[in-house]
Amino acid sequence: MSARAQILGRYELVVGMEVHAQLATQSKLFCGCAVGFGGPPNTRTCPVCLGHPGTLPVLNAEAFAMVHRIALAFGADVRDATEFDRKNYFYPDLPKGYQISQLHHNVGGGDGREGGRLQLLRSGKFVRMHNVHLEEDAGKLLHLGDGGSVVDLNRAGTPLAEIVTYPDLRSVEEVDDFMDTLTEVLLALEVCRCRMQEGNLRFEASVSVRPRGAEFLGPRTEIKNLNSYAAVRRAVAYEFARQVALLEAGASPRQETRLWDPEEAVPYEQGVPPARRADPALLASLLPEVEGGWRGRTQFMRAKEDAHDYRYFPEPDLPPYAVAPEQLDAWRTSLPELPGARRARYAEELGLPQKAAEALTRERGLAAVFEQLLALEVPAAAAANYVLNPLQAALKERGLSPAESPVSPERLAELHSLIEEDNGLSRDLVFKQVWPRVLDEGLSPREAVAKYGIEGASSDAVVAATDAAWAENPRAVRDLLAGKKKAAGAIVGAVMKRLRGQADPRAIHARIAELLAQTRGED
Amino acid sequence: MTELDPRTPEGIAALARLARLALDPEEARAFGDHMGRMLRWIESLPPARPDLGEALAGPPRRTLRADRVRPSLPPEESLAGAPERAAGGFRVPAVLPGE
Numbered sequence: 001m002s003a004r005a006q007i008l009g010r011y012e013l014v015v016g017m018e019v020h021a022q023l024a025t026q027s028k029l030f031c032g033c034a035v036g037f038g039g040p041p042n043t044r045t046c047p048v049c050l051g052h053p054g055t056l057p058v059l060n061a062e063a064f065a066m067v068h069r070i071a072l073a074f075g076a077d078v079r080d081a082t083e084f085d086r087k088n089y090f091y092p093d094l095p096k097g098y099q100i101s102q103l104h105h106n107v108g109g110g111d112g113r114e115g116g117r118l119q120l121l122r123s124g125k126f127v128r129m130h131n132v133h134l135e136e137d138a139g140k141l142l143h144l145g146d147g148g149s150v151v152d153l154n155r156a157g158t159p160l161a162e163i164v165t166y167p168d169l170r171s172v173e174e175v176d177d178f179m180d181t182l183t184e185v186l187l188a189l190e191v192c193r194c195r196m197q198e199g200n201l202r203f204e205a206s207v208s209v210r211p212r213g214a215e216f217l218g219p220r221t222e223i224k225n226l227n228s229y230a231a232v233r234r235a236v237a238y239e240f241a242r243q244v245a246l247l248e249a250g251a252s253p254r255q256e257t258r259l260w261d262p263e264e265a266v267p268y269e270q271g272v273p274p275a276r277r278a279d280p281a282l283l284a285s286l287l288p289e290v291e292g293g294w295r296g297r298t299q300f301m302r303a304k305e306d307a308h309d310y311r312y313f314p315e316p317d318l319p320p321y322a323v324a325p326e327q328l329d330a331w332r333t334s335l336p337e338l339p340g341a342r343r344a345r346y347a348e349e350l351g352l353p354q355k356a357a358e359a360l361t362r363e364r365g366l367a368a369v370f371e372q373l374l375a376l377e378v379p380a381a382a383a384a385n386y387v388l389n390p391l392q393a394a395l396k397e398r399g400l401s402p403a404e405s406p407v408s409p410e411r412l413a414e415l416h417s418l419i420e421e422d423n424g425l426s427r428d429l430v431f432k433q434v435w436p437r438v439l440d441e442g443l444s445p446r447e448a449v450a451k452y453g454i455e456g457a458s459s460d461a462v463v464a465a466t467d468a469a470w471a472e473n474p475r476a477v478r479d480l481l482a483g484k485k486k487a488a489g490a491i492v493g494a495v496m497k498r499l500r501g502q503a504d505p506r507a508i509h510a511r512i513a514e515l516l517a518q519t520r521g522e523d
Numbered sequence: 524m525t526e527l528d529p530r531t532p533e534g535i536a537a538l539a540r541l542a543r544l545a546l547d548p549e550e551a552r553a554f555g556d557h558m559g560r561m562l563r564w565i566e567s568l569p570p571a572r573p574d575l576g577e578a579l580a581g582p583p584r585r586t587l588r589a590d591r592v593r594p595s596l597p598p599e600e601s602l603a604g605a606p607e608r609a610a611g612g613f614r615v616p617a618v619l620p621g622e
């Protein structure tokens with residue numbers, strides 16, 4: 001065991017996540033301005049989201065429904081009435097001087113209520129959810145580099161669901177599993193576009209470390225500025241190493257907020273006294289080995305004692321919103337099938353092997369293609385095969401997501417018909433000669449067959465080759481006559497070899513059956 | 524939140540810091556006195572916020588808005604009150620992380 005593994009093995013990583021998901025509504029949370037990404041600054045603003053005096057917020061019904069659907073999907077205890085709180089702080093991107101949020105009135109969970117849970121797709125582990133609540137996004141600051149900044153309020157007032165977990169994650173792999181699972185769930189619920197590069201989905205990690213086997217939780221650091229899945233994984237790995245390096249040196253991590261800096265390689269902690277800095281050499285030795293050397297560090301931002309005092313109080317401009325039990329039931333019963341449940345259904349109801357069920361539900365969007373094939377009446381086992389073997393491999397090779405697939409489900413279904421029809425085209429032949437042309441030339445399978453004159457061995461050729469193989473394999477014939485059905489394999493193999501794989505195995509089997517009947521008849 | 528009680532010197536100092544106001548001792552005393560009186564008035568009022576059950580018991584009110592986009596202001600109007608402008612936005616002094 002390496003020294004690194006030995007040292008890290010003495011400690012346990014403990015991670016909780018805080019997620020901000022922009023809800024996929026048309027308009028903002030409290031006004032009719034459009035929700036969007038990019039565009040010229042300050043073109044999607046109005047007196048309400050600019051925070052002008054005398055304006056009043058009016059809650060967006062769709063955002064309200066979406067955040068409830070998220071909470072219900074986790075199985076959270078959902079309130080029958082929702083209220084809002086004001087979170088007060090000054091920042092140039094916050095025009096009102098406060099954010100409308102929920103502190104004690106979370107839509108789901110919070111205040112000792114059941115927050116529900118999320119089952120991770122890869123590991124099957126359950127992560128407990130602390131709460132889900134609704135709040136408004138702030139605007140954006142653009143730094144000018146001349147000592148000034150520009151405020152763009154297009155994003156101000158965009159509805160956000162804040163999703164907070166308990167610190168139940170124990171490794172970088174589990175953090176990754178969590179992010180993928182949550183993304184799948186939010187996409188399935190159609191409540192968030194989940195494009196991290198556009199800031200639709202933002203993760204913050206709370207990281208602490210404790211001696212392996214300990215029950216207590218160590219002081220946690222909150223890491224901000226994580227704008228890709230890779231950034232989250234790297235920042236958590238870095239923070240684990242940094243806190244272990246502190247503990248190994250007899251120091252202890254402190255509760256603080258840190259910023260992820262993806263570029264810098266050298267640990268550097270402005271504002272942190274030397275006694276509380278991790279030893280750079282030890283820290284470097286504990287980081288995961290990366291080709292080309294490790295890059296990225298978390299940087300001290302503020303200590304707990306400097307934490308903001310947000311002076312929360314009930315939002316006086318918004319009334320309490322009652323949710324009728326019938327409404328809750330309607331939301332609950334209209335929830336789509338979530339990835340975990342889908343996996344179970346594929347295995348149990350459709351009879352797919354566990355591995356196939358997992359593979360289909362693991363990668364984003366793959367299950368949708370599979371479902372479309374089922375709708376096109378391709379049997380489940382065959383559909384799973386097409387999606388997982390030729391399609392997924394081709395997508396991987398081209399670096400595409402299933403949603404970007406160059407081959408539509410309709411064409412995959414046509415490929416299936418081509419294989420199944422009695423046209424002399426074997427599965428092998430279709431995959432070797434038809435599929436590449438469907439994939440690269442944008443042809444439909446039948447177009448590819450017509451354009452390239454692809455044809456299987458003629459039935460005469462199959463009969464001739466089978467008869468020849470029958471004569472050359474007396475032992476297999478003897479076994480077949482004795483009722484050993486498996487012996488047909490030797491004859492089929494010989495025919496395929498002779499016809500260079502272009503024969504349809506069903507035609508060969510049919511000829512073998514005829515020959516068997518004839519031989520028995522002669523006896 | 525006793526540390527934010529404006530009737531104490533510490534409370535008024537904390538509130539002034541949160542509101543980004545620089546008060547000299549004279550002003551701090553004056554504001555503390557002022558706010559203390561306001562608080563006493565507020566405390567003497569009956570609770571104005573109806574309790575939840577009462578608020579929900581009344582006839583249903585149209586308090587939710589359908590998710591429909593409405594025209595935003597022309598940027599020229601949005602920026603009308605900006606003390607300074609740059610690059611189509613409100614220009615402000617740079618803010619350091621952690622502030």
Ligand SMILES: [Zn+2]
Pocket residue numbers: 028031032033044045046047048049050157
């Ligand atoms: Zn607006």
